[in-house]
Amino acid sequence: MSDKNEQIGVFQEKYNTSIKRKQYDFTWRISQLSTWLANVEGVQCSPVFPSDSKEKIRWELRFYPKSYTVDQYCSLFLKMHSSMNPQKDVPVTSNLALMDSKGKIFFKLVVSAKFKANESRGYTQFFLLETLLQKIQPEDELSIKCTIEAQVEIVTKPEKVMKLPEIVSSSLSQDLETLVGDEQFGDVTMVVCGEKQLAHRNILAARSPVFAAMFSHPLKESVENCVVVEDVEPTVFKALLRYIYTDKVTCLDTKAQELYAAADKYGLPALKSLCRNNILEKLCPENAADTLKLADLHSDLEMKRYTLAFFSGSKAAQMTKTAGWKDMVRTHPHLVDEAFDALAARVP
Structure with a gap:
C-alpha cells in the first residue's frame, strides 16, 4: 500500500520543430574573359564554396563557354557536394547574376530546385555568348554572383523543461x-x-x-x-x-x-x-457441483451456463464421482437434469 502522503512529480516538456536553413554567398570573377574563352575548352569549375571542408554541404559553379547543345550560348550549372544521405532531397533557392567589372548586373535568374548529393542543376542555354562578350566590355571582366538558400535539415529541439510543482496523490x-x-x-x-x-x-x-x-x-x-x-x-x-x-x-x-x-x-x-x-x-470437477448450486440459488445465468459447459466437457465422468455431485443429486435433482441435458446437447 502506498504512503497516503505520496507525491507525484509532473514534468512538462515542450519541443520545437523547425527548418534549419543556410545561406551561401559566392562571387566568381573571371578576368580577360575573351582570352580565357579562346584558350579553354569544356567545363570550367569555380572553387568549391564555402572553403571550410568540414561543412556538410558545399557548392560549385560549372561554366560552359559553349553549350553542348547550342554553340551560340554558354551554360551555367550549380553542383551540390554533400556528405549527407545521398538520397536526401535538399530544397534550394539560388539567385544567379551576371555582372560587369563595375558590379552592374545585366542578367539575373532565380532558380528553385531540389538537389541530391553530387547533383547539378542549371541551364544549357543560360546566356547568349555574343551578348555576354558585349556586356563586359571594355574591361573584359565577368563576375558571376551566386546567392544560395538551402533547407539543410529539419531539427527538433526541446524547449526549456520545467518541472511543475509536485501533486500530492489522492488518499x-x-x-x-x-x-x-x-x-x-x-x-x-x-x-x-x-x-x-x-x-x-x-x-x-x-x-x-x-x-x-x-x-x-x-x-x-x-x-x-x-x-x-x-x-x-x-x-x-x-x-x-x-x-x-x-x-x-x-x-x-x-x-x-x-x-x-x-x-x-x-x-x-x-x-x-x-x-x-x-x-x-478455479472451477474443477471437485467444486463444479457446488458452483452450479450457487449459480442456481442466486439466479446467475452467466455462472450457470459456464459451469454447465464445463460439465459437458471431458470432466463429466470425474464430476459425477464427487461428494458435491452426490449431494446435488439429493438436494437439487433439477440441476442434475440440466447437467445431462447440456451433456446430451454436445453429443453429435
Missing part, C-alpha cells in the same frame, strides 16, 4: 478505509452473528440500494440505528464493508463463494462479478 480510498469499524464517527451498529461493529449510514446507503432502502423507510433498522445480520460470517461481512468503503476486495482466495452471496444480498453487482470470475477461474 481518498485510504482515508475511507480508516472509517471501517470506526468507533468515533459511526452512526449505525452492525450486529453480525453477535459481533458488533459501527458503520456509517450515508456511505452504506450510497453504495448499496439494499441499505439505502433500509435507512430511508421507518423500519426497525432505521429507527434503532441497528442492523442485525445472521446469515453472513463476521470476516466476510468485514470484507464486504471494506469493499463498500474503499472498492478494495480481500479474502477472495478463501471466501469467494461467501462474499459472492453477500454481494448479491446487498446489491453490489461489481463485487459480485469479481467474485464470480474468481470462482469460475
